[in-house]
Amino acid sequence: MTTPAERDSSALFRVEGHAQGQSRMYLAGRDVYQTTFSGAPPAPVAALHTLPRDVAAFTGRDSELRRLLHAADTMAAEGVAIHAIDGMPGVGKTALVTRVAHLLSDRYPDGQLFVHLAAHTPGQPPADPTEILAALLLGAGVAPQHIPDGLETRAALWRARMAGKRVLLVLDDAASRAQIEPLLPSSGGCLVLITSRRRLLALDGSVPLPLETLPPRQATTLFCSLIHRSVTEREAEAVAGIVKLCGHLPLAISLLAAHLANHPTWDIATFAQEFATAQNRLGELEAGDRAVTAAFDLSYQALSADQQNFLRRLSLHPGPEIDTYAAAALGDLPLPQARRRLNALYADHFIDEPAPGRYRMHDLVREYAVALAAGDPDDDRERAIARLHTCYQYTAEVASCFLGFVPLEAAASKAPVAVPQLVDREQARTWVRTERPNLIACINHAARHRQYTRVIQLTEAMDTFPSEENHWQQDVTLYETALTAVRHAGDRLSQANALHHLSWARSSASQYSTAADLAEQALALYQSLGHQLGEANALHALSQMRRLTGQYEAAIDLAEQALTLYSSLGHQRGEAQALLALGWLRRVAAMELEAANDFAEQALALYRALGHQLGEASALSELRVIRHQSGEYEAAIDLASQALVLYRNLGNQNGEALALQGLSRARGAIGEYEVATDLAERALSLYRSLGDRHGEAEGLQALCKMRITAGDHETAADLAEQALAIYRALNFGHGEANALLVLAQTRHLSREVEAAAELLAQARALFQSFGDYHGEAEVLNSTGALLAESAGPGEALIAYRQALHLARRAKAPLEEAQALEGAARSQIRRGQRQAALDDLREAVAIYQRIGAAEATSAAAHLASLETERS
Numbered sequence: 001m002t003t004p005a006e007r008d009s010s011a012l013f014r015v016e017g018h019a020q021g022q023s024r025m026y027l028a029g030r031d032v033y034q035t036t037f038s039g040a041p042p043a044p045v046a047a048l049h050t051l052p053r054d055v056a057a058f059t060g061r062d063s064e065l066r067r068l069l070h071a072a073d074t075m076a077a078e079g080v081a082i083h084a085i086d087g088m089p090g091v092g093k094t095a096l097v098t099r100v101a102h103l104l105s106d107r108y109p110d111g112q113l114f115v116h117l118a119a120h121t122p123g124q125p126p127a128d129p130t131e132i133l134a135a136l137l138l139g140a141g142v143a144p145q146h147i148p149d150g151l152e153t154r155a156a157l158w159r160a161r162m163a164g165k166r167v168l169l170v171l172d173d174a175a176s177r178a179q180i181e182p183l184l185p186s187s188g189g190c191l192v193l194i195t196s197r198r199r200l201l202a203l204d205g206s207v208p209l210p211l212e213t214l215p216p217r218q219a220t221t222l223f224c225s226l227i228h229r230s231v232t233e234r235e236a237e238a239v240a241g242i243v244k245l246c247g248h249l250p251l252a253i254s255l256l257a258a259h260l261a262n263h264p265t266w267d268i269a270t271f272a273q274e275f276a277t278a279q280n281r282l283g284e285l286e287a288g289d290r291a292v293t294a295a296f297d298l299s300y301q302a303l304s305a306d307q308q309n310f311l312r313r314l315s316l317h318p319g320p321e322i323d324t325y326a327a328a329a330l331g332d333l334p335l336p337q338a339r340r341r342l343n344a345l346y347a348d349h350f351i352d353e354p355a356p357g358r359y360r361m362h363d364l365v366r367e368y369a370v371a372l373a374a375g376d377p378d379d380d381r382e383r384a385i386a387r388l389h390t391c392y393q394y395t396a397e398v399a400s401c402f403l404g405f406v407p408l409e410a411a412a413s414k415a416p417v418a419v420p421q422l423v424d425r426e427q428a429r430t431w432v433r434t435e436r437p438n439l440i441a442c443i444n445h446a447a448r449h450r451q452y453t454r455v456i457q458l459t460e461a462m463d464t465f466p467s468e469e470n471h472w473q474q475d476v477t478l479y480e481t482a483l484t485a486v487r488h489a490g491d492r493l494s495q496a497n498a499l500h501h502l503s504w505a506r507s508s509a510s511q512y513s514t515a516a517d518l519a520e521q522a523l524a525l526y527q528s529l530g531h532q533l534g535e536a537n538a539l540h541a542l543s544q545m546r547r548l549t550g551q552y553e554a555a556i557d558l559a560e561q562a563l564t565l566y567s568s569l570g571h572q573r574g575e576a577q578a579l580l581a582l583g584w585l586r587r588v589a590a591m592e593l594e595a596a597n598d599f600a601e602q603a604l605a606l607y608r609a610l611g612h613q614l615g616e617a618s619a620l621s622e623l624r625v626i627r628h629q630s631g632e633y634e635a636a637i638d639l640a641s642q643a644l645v646l647y648r649n650l651g652n653q654n655g656e657a658l659a660l661q662g663l664s665r666a667r668g669a670i671g672e673y674e675v676a677t678d679l680a681e682r683a684l685s686l687y688r689s690l691g692d693r694h695g696e697a698e699g700l701q702a703l704c705k706m707r708i709t710a711g712d713h714e715t716a717a718d719l720a721e722q723a724l725a726i727y728r729a730l731n732f733g734h735g736e737a738n739a740l741l742v743l744a745q746t747r748h749l750s751r752e753v754e755a756a757a758e759l760l761a762q763a764r765a766l767f768q769s770f771g772d773y774h775g776e777a778e779v780l781n782s783t784g785a786l787l788a789e790s791a792g793p794g795e796a797l798i799a800y801r802q803a804l805h806l807a808r809r810a811k812a813p814l815e816e817a818q819a820l821e822g823a824a825r826s827q828i829r830r831g832q833r834q835a836a837l838d839d840l841r842e843a844v845a846i847y848q849r850i851g852a853a854e855a856t857s858a859a860a861h862l863a864s865l866e867t868e869r870s
Helices: 004-010 062-074 093-107 129-139 151-162 177-183 216-227 233-245 250-262 268-276 289-301 305-314 324-331 335-347 363-373 378-403 425-448 452-461 472-489 492-508 512-529 532-548 552-569 572-588 593-610 613-629 633-650 653-669 673-690 693-709 713-730 733-749 753-769 773-790 793-810 813-829 833-850 855-869
Strands: 023-028 031-036 081-086 112-116 168-174 191-196 206-210 351-355 358-361
Touching: 062 081, 062 093, 062 206, 081 093, 093 112, 093 168, 093 191, 112 129, 129 151, 129 177, 151 177, 168 177, 216 233, 216 250, 233 250, 233 268, 250 268, 305 324, 305 335, 305 363, 324 335, 324 378, 335 351, 335 358, 378 425, 378 452, 425 452, 425 472, 452 472, 452 492, 472 492, 492 512, 492 532, 512 532, 532 552, 532 572, 552 572, 572 593, 572 613, 593 613, 613 633, 613 653, 633 653, 653 673, 653 693, 673 693, 693 713, 693 733, 713 733, 733 753, 733 773, 753 773, 773 793, 773 813, 793 813, 813 833, 813 855, 833 855
Parallel strands: 081 191, 081 206, 112 168, 168 191
Antiparallel strands: 023 031, 351 358
């Protein structure tokens, strides 16, 4: 059965999130991390209780209810219980599962989720399980920028997030087994209720429940309950005739009953007689949708001419939802009048309101209204679509100004239609998150109709928007569509813009070679057009691509060119991002810490002047790395703490994990191992909850170092192997080198000398390929310690001297002191006591100057040697 709440069946599982549009990578000593940003995102909000409201007038379906409730009572704890409810449109599938879900909600304390799979949404393909998984993961608390790409990886993360939980999952209007299977949890104790117009014969493990139309008595009871009046014996016969002509189809019954409920003066018998005049069409009720059309016809005819026209205009909207502003644009109405008409259509059940101020047509109502609209003059429909496009384009331009830190004067001074009034960046971000699916739908609609100018205008208005919910592939598709449009239109500047944004989208999808090629094409076009800001943007993008593939010299040259152009144009945000990129490159590729520090400080000042808090936090994080590498651990702690506050205020959990990891490294460096371990564990847990594989590897490596310090070599080795596997899967060489180094250290501590030596050789080769003296110095210090035990002090001393040379070249005081201390120990064994004392005194001085944890033990050793000498 169904009620007016049946229209809630079209409600998509909705969560809001924020992903950033640019990627930055930094090297913290030997620890590499990645952060993304293009604005301050809100905190991810768990959305694990998303059932639509319960069906107040639910009637009948007693046997089906008992069957599903009994199945929940007897379900096996070791497996997922899956029930597939299939039947014709409007038969009440959604109402049934909604009722069951509410009755069982207290048995599934970990979540009750409602997901609309849109198998029969007119004008749209069935929901992509890859995108649905992104929404589910967001609802489960995973930050959008850390949802992995690809169906299999998202499905695996979803199953992991559901492991050990009791969750009720409703999958509404499913298309096929392929759409459903990736969404299924694997944890015992979960219940899945699926509705579909098809019999899901290929879905292994599911229990089918075909849903037929209502028995006559239940159909009559439903109608009577919905009209909210007492029915006499004479009227009961008329009601029986009505529901029979409806074919006992719940949706048709509900729509017809709404007329009587809202017109208490209407006579039931007269209404039944008038309804019977539509018998020619209702006689075809058993054909399925045509019966629903008959019910819709009656409801439609009860509308005023203005409301009929408004309904047809709403059906032209290509997106999944509509707000009052878009409705006003389609109807060419003032906002208050559009709002009143929406409320009237809502009361007549032509539209649903899944969220305040958001409206959606039921699939069948939309199909019906689209067919009606096809009879309107082409010019009328085209003008309505043009007004809708103008509404979205203007608001998108205003949002773009806020998100891109551009003065609002850059947008049109007066909107030609009523539009949302955005007053700050937070409102702009909220509007973008909400309307992005509609904007993309409008772009795709324009592309299908070869309206290339509209594609170009709306795509360019979205250029500064952050990618929502980690839909990198969606971004790729969007800008490929735009690129096709601009090539048809012959607009070279728009073509350069599309190439530039497609380059970033490909980069975000880790397709660096393709991204670099696109960035080069964009750069050439911008240069040929004399468009300097575009040229600067393309130079910066190409610099990032070169850096991500280890081509540091080329990356530095491109970043310097970008900085020069940004500065000449007075584009402060671009200047800040170029400065920060150069800081990273100078520190990692050129080992120029002073220059790196200057660049980062300049970037920090610019971001603060702009009020760009995420950029400020990123600059603080880079400065923290520089201070740590210079041995200024207290300063590193202070900078990491400042960044942590900013990231938390912004709700940026990736940044929070990054700051926690930085604090862990600095606390560990000064000997606060307990605190450092706790911080490392918190960072790792957060990275894992976000589904951030790169961050997880960094967290694993940081925790590994703490476990080595604690003497837990077996756990440390396991953590290092996990980190190594992730880095190799990501094809990230710097991270792989770091993981090989710490894994070698665990093998050494476990007396696996040959394995340790081989791992150190691999790590050193990788660091050498990057020109990373700091990393190579660390490897050589570990090699010296290994050789001291396996080959003797002579060979160990050679390794320590090489480490000392590289550490000084890299200006890495901790590695310098460790090399001096190691050399001193080797010289003592060789009988070179004076040389040993000289090196050890220098090592102690450095340890004490930087406040390193090693200072105490090294000083005690030095005192012992000096006592023996005297």
